[in-house]
Amino acid sequence: MRSHVPHIVGRDLHLRELAGALTDACAQRGRGVFLVGEAGIGKTRLAAEAVGMAVDHGMRVLRGRSTTTGPAVPFRPLTEALMSLFRGGEPLDDLPLGPYRPVLGRLIPDWGGDVPAGSSMIVLGEAVLRLLIATGRDRGTLLLLEDLHDADPETLAVVEYLVDNLDQAPVLLVATIRTEPCDALDLAESARWRRVGTTLDLAPLTRAEVAALAASQLGTDPAGVPAPALDRLWEDSAGSPLLAEERLQSMITSGSLVNGDDGWKVVGDLRGDVSTSMAKGLLQRIDRLGPRGRDLFSAAAVIGRRFPLTVLQHVTGADDRELLSHLHAGVASRLVVPDEPPPDWYAFRHPLTVEALFTQLTPGRRAELAGRAATAVQALHPELEGDWCQLAAGLRSEEGDVTEAGRLFAEAGRRALAAGAISSAVALLSRAERLLADSGDAVRRAEVLETLLPALAET
Ligand SMILES: Nc1ncnc2c1ncn2[C@@H]1O[C@H](COP(=O)(O)OP(=O)(O)O)[C@@H](O)[C@H]1O
Numbered sequence: 001m002r003s004h005v006p007h008i009v010g011r012d013l014h015l016r017e018l019a020g021a022l023t024d025a026c027a028q029r030g031r032g033v034f035l036v037g038e039a040g041i042g043k044t045r046l047a048a049e050a051v052g053m054a055v056d057h058g059m060r061v062l063r064g065r066s067t068t069t070g071p072a073v074p075f076r077p078l079t080e081a082l083m084s085l086f087r088g089g090e091p092l093d094d095l096p097l098g099p100y101r102p103v104l105g106r107l108i109p110d111w112g113g114d115v116p117a118g119s120s121m122i123v124l125g126e127a128v129l130r131l132l133i134a135t136g137r138d139r140g141t142l143l144l145l146e147d148l149h150d151a152d153p154e155t156l157a158v159v160e161y162l163v164d165n166l167d168q169a170p171v172l173l174v175a176t177i178r179t180e181p182c183d184a185l186d187l188a189e190s191a192r193w194r195r196v197g198t199t200l201d202l203a204p205l206t207r208a209e210v211a212a213l214a215a216s217q218l219g220t221d222p223a224g225v226p227a228p229a230l231d232r233l234w235e236d237s238a239g240s241p242l243l244a245e246e247r248l249q250s251m252i253t254s255g256s257l258v259n260g261d262d263g264w265k266v267v268g269d270l271r272g273d274v275s276t277s278m279a280k281g282l283l284q285r286i287d288r289l290g291p292r293g294r295d296l297f298s299a300a301a302v303i304g305r306r307f308p309l310t311v312l313q314h315v316t317g318a319d320d321r322e323l324l325s326h327l328h329a330g331v332a333s334r335l336v337v338p339d340e341p342p343p344d345w346y347a348f349r350h351p352l353t354v355e356a357l358f359t360q361l362t363p364g365r366r367a368e369l370a371g372r373a374a375t376a377v378q379a380l381h382p383e384l385e386g387d388w389c390q391l392a393a394g395l396r397s398e399e400g401d402v403t404e405a406g407r408l409f410a411e412a413g414r415r416a417l418a419a420g421a422i423s424s425a426v427a428l429l430s431r432a433e434r435l436l437a438d439s440g441d442a443v444r445r446a447e448v449l450e451t452l453l454p455a456l457a458e459t
């Protein structure tokens with residue numbers, strides 16, 4: 001399988017915006033465009049398209065990247081980008097840079113010599129701008145700075161100066177930034193306010209786009225992606241192209257998705273095998289929340305992908321302050337998000353986080369937590385109105401209390417039927433029937449069948 005797809009999926013609006021910005025840059029109307037989104041959402045992929053378009057326009061492309069590995073080197077991304085000017089082998093010695101040339105020695109070692117001491121970031125910004133204008137005059141330049149969230153403050157100072165002053169330059173600056181509180185994001189935001197820069201937010205892919213991504217990776221068309229595999233990809237990725245790719249890869253390597261004579265088909269069980277690299281990454285983020293935070297989120301995971309704080313508090317015995325501080329940490333590290341209805345409900349952003357947390361729990365501990373959560377739901381909502389009944393039922397089933405789970409699913413099923421939701425009623429009652437068969441409670445099972453059979457007939 002290819003590690004990257006031949007076609008970019010979706011992003012039509014963003015591509016149009018970038019194409020326009022490149023054309024403008026060629027006409028001496030440069031600006032800054034910030035591609036913003038969470039890790040794996042496709043910022044680099046989109047930037048690669050911009051590079052492709054720039055090359056098609058005959059523009060010069062300069063690229064630099066910030067990294068977190070190793071000590072923070074000032075100006076790293078800018079130095080990297082400007083160094084590629086030299087690799088082109090063009091004569092740069094007679095560029096009209098005047099007094100700004102020695103200043104650039106801070107970024108370009110070859111121009112070292114006597115770097116004027118104490119020259120300001122503004123002077124340096126101006127020097128870089130003049131270099132970009134001088135080298136891009138007849139064909140335009142795309143300056144791509146990747147992962148600006150990791151950039152050193154010096155780089156950001158220069159970038160800020162550039163963005164403010166590109167409006168008559170043949171230069172488009174494109175920077176990718178992860179959505180997390182950081183100076184780079186503030187910079188993008190303030191550039192937007194001052195109307196010198198544009199921010200393009202990358203949203204998760206739609207289901208149809210996930211299908212297109214999978215199809216393109218499998219070398220088929222979207223109709224050739226088996227429906228159960230697509231369901232799984234969609235659910236597990238929540239529209240993240242990175243997660244969708246990872247998941248697809250793990251289906252193939254685990255042998256549950258195979259390519260036969262008549263196309264791709266699902267042969268095994270698609271559930272449960274969180275790709276290990278993914279799980280590791282998630283677990284690292286969870287680990288940073290500390291042991292208590294991990295306990296808290298494990299209990300939340302047992303409640304479900306969505307969980308109510310009131311129930312979680314009952315289960316863990318955490319006080320308000322502790323609960324909220326861990327929750328804020330979880331939101332900040334983008335593991336959980338507020339959900340409907342506020343303010344009680346939160347949700348894990350990715351189902352894979354839930355699975356990763358489960359790998360940290362023994363089955364016994366998981367059953368115990370589920371039992372405690374069910375007790376909390378029943379204590380907090382004795383009538384089990386709305387969705388509470390089904391939540392309690394699911395938790396009792398996790399706990400292994402099949403009789404109580406069967407009783408609760410039967411109740412939820414009857415209520416669904418009364419509300420006219422026949423398909424849900426059938427699903428809930430069928431589940432109740434199976435559980436009660438397991439528990440050997442023949443009387444209750446007969447009662448459930450009495451309701452289930454006419455409902456089935458109706459569907
Ligand atoms: N729109 C898209 N169409 C097809 N593949 C995509 C798309 N967006 C991202 N991908 C793929 O998903 C993976 C992660 O994307 P990447 O651009 O590296 O994310 P980011 O830079 O935001 O962390 C890559 O393998 C990339 O090729």
Ligand SMILES: [Mg+2]
Nearest residue numbers: 043044045176
């Ligand atoms: Mg990237």
